[in-house]
Amino acid sequence: MKKPVTIIDIEVHDVRFPTSRSSIGSDAMNVDPDYSAAYVILKTDHPEDIEGHGLTFTIGRGNELCARAIESLSPLLLNKTLESFTENMGAFWTMITGDSQLRWLGPEKGVIHLATGALVNAVWDLYAKVEGKPLWRLLADMTPEELVACVDFKYITDAITPEEAISMLKEKETTKHERIDYLEKHGYPAYTTSAGWLGYPDEKIRKLCREAKADGWKHIKMKVGSSLEDDVRRAAIIREEVGEDFKLMMDANQKWDVNEAVKNMKILSQFNPWWIEEPTSPDDILGHAKIARAVDPVLVATGEHCQNRTVFKQLMQAGAIGICQIDSCRVGGVNEILAILLMAAKFDIPVCPHAGGVGLCEYVQHLSIIDYIAISGKLEDRIIEYVDHLHEHFVDPVVIKNGNYLLPTEAGYSITMKKESLEEYSFPHGAIWKAESEYKLKTSIIG
C-alpha cells in the first residue's frame, strides 16, 4: 500500500507575458492583452518531490486578484492528503466550492471560480503524476461509475442525473481502446486562430492565410465586431485566400447586442461561416437562443467566458449553442468540465474547447481526448483551437503534427511551466518586467 501524499505547502505565482507589445491576441473587446497566469504549485511530501501544478489564465491587470484568491482558498487544501480528495472527487469539488463565506463572492463565478480552476487542476495534475499517467489516461482508465463520481450534479439534475450519465458512459466503455488506438495513430484535429486578428494589417492576414493553407490546416478563424465594413473586407480577403473548402469561423468577442448580432450576421453569412463565436454577452442565454434561431444554419458558439455548468446547462436546454467551447480554467477545473462534457454528450452538442492564451492548449487537449475516448465517442465537427504562442515556457508542451494534437505521453496535466519562465516573467519583479519600465509607467497611469 502506497504512503499517502500530503500537501505541505502551496506556492502562488503571478506570471505575465508582455504580449500586448505585438498585437498578439487583439480583438474587438480585448485590445491589448498581456497573457498571464495565476499559477499555483502544490508542494508535497512525496519521496520523489512530486508537485501538482495548475494555473488560471487572465489577460494582465487583475491577475493579482486571481493569485490572491488562490491564497484565500489554499487553507482548504493545505495539510490534507491527495488520497482524502481522490477517494471522493465529487465531494472534494463540493468542498472547495462550498466554503460558506467564500461562496458569497460568486457563487461559482468570476475571480473566486477562476482561482478554483487553478487549484482543482493542480490537484488533478498531482493525482496524474502520482499515478504516473497523463491526465487523459488517468480519466480513460476510470470505470463509468468512477468518472461520474468526480462530478457534483448540484443544479444540473434537471438536465442530467448520475444514473443517466453512467448509462451513457457504459455504452462507450467496451470500445474505448479502439478510440485510443485511433488517436495514437492520428492525433486529435486542431484549428488555427493565428490569422485574422483585428490588429493585423491586410497583407499580414493574407500571408497568415497562405501559411495556414500550406501547413495543412482546414479551418481558420477571424475576429469580427470592429466595424461591419471592416469585417466584410477582411472576410472577403480570407475567403479569397483559403477558398471555399476551408471552414471559416467568426469570433465577435461579445461585442454586439442581441439585435445587432442578428443584423450583422445576416450580412456576414455571405462568407459562409461555420460558426459565430461569442456574438453577445456570455451571460445572455436567451439572447444566444434568439441569435441561434436567426442565423441558422450558421452555428452559435460560446463558452470561454461561460462561468459554470449551470449556464452551460441552460445554453444547451435553450438550443442556444451549436458548439460548446469549454474553457479549462474559467470553470472549476476538471470536475466541472466533466459535468459539461456529459451534458454536451447528452444534448449531442460538439465540444470545441477554447485555447490559446498561455497554457490553454496544453490543458484542453486532455479534455477533448477524454471526451472522444469515454464520453461523446465522436470526432465529427469537433476540433481543438490551436495558437502557436508561448508553448516554449512549458516542460511538456503540446505537439502538433499535420494539424492534429498528438496524444500527451508524460504524466500529469501538461501544465508545468519551466522554472526559469516562472522567474523571468514574474510580475512585477521578474527580469522581463524590470526591463518594461516604460510599460509599467503606462499602467500606473491607466486611462
Added chain:
Amino acid sequence: MKKPVTIIDIEVHDVRFPTSRSSIGSDAMNVDPDYSAAYVILKTDHPEDIEGHGLTFTIGRGNELCARAIESLSPLLLNKTLESFTENMGAFWTMITGDSQLRWLGPEKGVIHLATGALVNAVWDLYAKVEGKPLWRLLADMTPEELVACVDFKYITDAITPEEAISMLKEKETTKHERIDYLEKHGYPAYTTSAGWLGYPDEKIRKLCREAKADGWKHIKMKVGSSLEDDVRRAAIIREEVGEDFKLMMDANQKWDVNEAVKNMKILSQFNPWWIEEPTSPDDILGHAKIARAVDPVLVATGEHCQNRTVFKQLMQAGAIGICQIDSCRVGGVNEILAILLMAAKFDIPVCPHAGGVGLCEYVQHLSIIDYIAISGKLEDRIIEYVDHLHEHFVDPVVIKNGNYLLPTEAGYSITMKKESLEEYSFPHGAIWKAESEYKLKTSIIG
C-alpha cells in the same frame, strides 16, 4: 462656477463584524456569516474635505479579495475630477467596467463587480454630498433625459432602449412631487426578516413573531431549505403566531435543484407564502422560469446574488420572477440599478430590494424611493427588507417608524460608517478581532 472636485486619494478598509457568534443571518447555505464590508473612501481636494464613501457587502472570508479588487480598480478614478464623471455618468460606468484587461475577470460578475459596486456607489455618495442632497433627491431632481443618461444600455437594448426609458419616465415626471409628499408623510413600507432564521430554536421564533406583530409589521420572512419536515414545522409555528393576515415569505437561499424546488414548494404552499426567494442557483434563468410556472400563484423572487443587468433582463423576459430583489452592491452600483429599475418598470415587476447585512438597508432605501418617485411610480406589492442589525455603525442610519423607512434627509448615500467602527472592526488588526483570537485560530484551520 464651482471649482472642480478632484479625487486625490483612495482609502480601502477590510471591515468585519463577528456576527457568526450569535447565529445572526444563518440560513441553509450561509451557516456562519461574519457580516463584512470592503469599504472605500474617496478623498478629495474639496475645501470642506468632502469624501465619497462606498462599500460592498460580503459575509467574511474573501472580503480581502473585494478590498484588493477595489485597489486594482482605483487607478481608473484617482486624480480625476468628479465633474469628469458626472458630466456623462453612463460613460463613467462604461469606463469603470470596461478596462480591457480587468474585464476578463468577470465580465461584470463576482469579485470585480462587487468591487465596482463599492467604487461606483462612493462616486454617487460624493456627488450627492457635493450637491448637498440625499442621493434619492439628487436622482429625483434629474430630468428623464438626465436619469436615463446615467445608464449603460449595452446588452439590454433587446429589452429596453434609451428612447423607451425616457418616454416611460416622462409619464411620471409631472406627478413626482405628489409621490415625494406621500413618502415624506408616510415613509416607504418595510418588512422584517429578523424572525425565522434557521439557527433559531422554536421558542425564539415564537417570541420574534409576537414582537413583529406587536411592532406593527405586516410581513414576515422565514428561511427554508434545511429539511422539508423542519421547514413545515417552523412554517406552521409562524402562521400560528402571526395569523393569516400576515404576508409570509420563504427564502431557500439557493439550496434546491430545480425539480426539488418544485416538489418542496407543492408542500410548503399550504402555508400560503407570498413568495419563494432564491429557490435554486441564481444563475438558472430557465430553472426559475420552470419553478415560477409550477408554483403559481406563489411568486418567485430572486436578485441578491444576481450578477448584473443582463441576467435580470432575462429573468424578466422569461417570466421567471414575480419579484425583483435588487442588491445595491452586487451589481455595479447606482448606474446599473437604474437599468434594472427601468426594466422592472417596463415588465411591471415589483422591486423589493435585498437588505440586511451591513449597510444594505442604508443603501437600498434610496433605490426604492427613487423607483417610486420617478420610475415605476408604484407602491403596490413593493416593500424594503429590514433587519435590525449593525445600524449603530453608521453616521446617518436608517430610521424606521411604524414599519416604514422614513426619507433620508442628510446629504449623500447614507453609507458613511463611523470612524471608530472602521477602526475597531478592521480585520485582522482591529480591537474586536484581536480579542477574537479563538476565532482566528478556528479560521486558520478551516475544514
